[in-house]
Amino acid sequence: MGRASHQDSRRDSRRRRALLSALLTAAMVVPLSGAARRPDIPAPPPATLAPLVPATLRTTYEANRANAAQAARMAAAHGDGHRAAADRALAGPSCHLLSFDGRGTGLATEVLGDLLRAEHVAVxxxxxxxxxxxxxRFHRAAAALYEDLTRRAPTGSRVAVVAWLGYATPGTVSTTVTTVARADDAAPHLRAFIGELRTLTPARTRVSLLCHSYGSVVCGRAAVGPDVDDIALIGSPGTGAGTVAGLHTSARVWAARGSGDWVAHVPHVRADLLFATVGFGTDPVSRAFGARVFDAGDAGHSGYFTPGSPSLANLARITLGEPSEVTRA
Incomplete structure (x- = not known):
């Protein structure tokens, strides 16, 4: 290869890497979000809580609702009606919060169902x-799954769903959305939460992690052990691992992508750029990754929990420990 050809090759390589970075950033944009990330909204510090055990669960719910109500009042006084309304919804008497932090963009962990008696729990x-x-929007997804699980569960079997907003998610248009940095920060918190969850549920309870979009990167980095029975990766850009074995989990690993999901166009590679590694590696629905691929129908990126959809039905079957009933892609 001549010198000119070598230079052309290097220029092409640089262009490909720049294009990869741009594509990953664009592809992770969630069209329905458009949320402003406003860290200046005043809110109280999280409630001071006793260690989370069955005996303290009720007082934990009460303390977090009270904290959310206080956050709503502070947001309203600040002139932010949208945040105040969101906080008030989480302060409602029927809302069960294992955690709440109204500061910045906010964190919350909500429970639908009875954790103390649930035999099947989806996180x-x-x-x-x-x-x-x-x-x-996140609550609606959890509520749709809870309703479907309740309908499908065998008579006398109890289910619960946990909506875990336990990390500061990356912005849709940001450098962090194309790297594992935010997921690496979140992973220890997810591992710790799964451990806490096991102290609240019966010993034989099945726990499934249902990980959407960038959340699948978090689940991939968490390296959860025997405390989780199933992991489902939906609308995933990749996990940061090349294969299921790279997740270091004993759980069954599932993956799905709807035919209407634009995340299919994300380049499934990893590239070392100037300051970071961009991309998340092997496509989770590819044969090379090794997951159990299930049918998600024509789901778009935000449509995996649509009532009546194949994806929601299969996520419920996975949570209920019915692998033979899951329809494959």
Whole structure:
């Protein structure tokens, strides 16, 4: 190869890397979010809580609702009606919060169902630009799954869903959304939460992690052990691992992508750029990754929890420990 050809090759390589970075940033944009990330909204510090055990669960719920109500009042006084309304919804008497932090973009962990008696628990891990401001959309996904699970569960079997907004999700248009940095920060918190969850649920309870979009990167970095029975990666740009074995988990690993999901166009590679590694590696629905690929129908990127959809039905079957009933892609 001549010198000119070598220079052309290097220029092409640089262009490909720049294009990869741009594509990953654009591809992770969630069209329905558009949430402003406003760290200046005043809110109280999180409630001071006793260690989370069955005996303290009720007082934990009460303390976090009170904290959310105080956050709503402070946001309203600040002139932010949208945040105040979001906080008030989380302060409602029927809302069960294992945690709440109204500061900045906000964190919350909500329970639907009775954790102390549930035999099947699904933990939802959200993707980019999920915050208190956009929490209503995340809650709707959790509520749709809870309703479907309740309908499908065998008579006498109890289920619960946990909506875990336990990390500061990356912005949809940001450098962090194309790297594992934010997921690496979140992973220890997810591992710790799964451990806490096991102290609240019966010993034989099945726990499934349902990880959407960038949330699948968080789940991939968490390296959860025997405390989780199933992991489902939906609308995933990749996990940062090359194969299921790279997740270092004993759980069954599932993956799905709807035919209407634009995340299919994300380049499934990793590239070392100037200051960071960009991209998340192997496509989770590819044969090379090794997950159990299930049918998600024509779901778009935000449509995996649509009532009546194949994806929601299969996520419920996975949570209920019915692998033979899951329809494959």
């Amino acid at each position: 939802l891990v959200p993707g980019s630009d999920t915050s208190i401001d956009t929490y209503a």
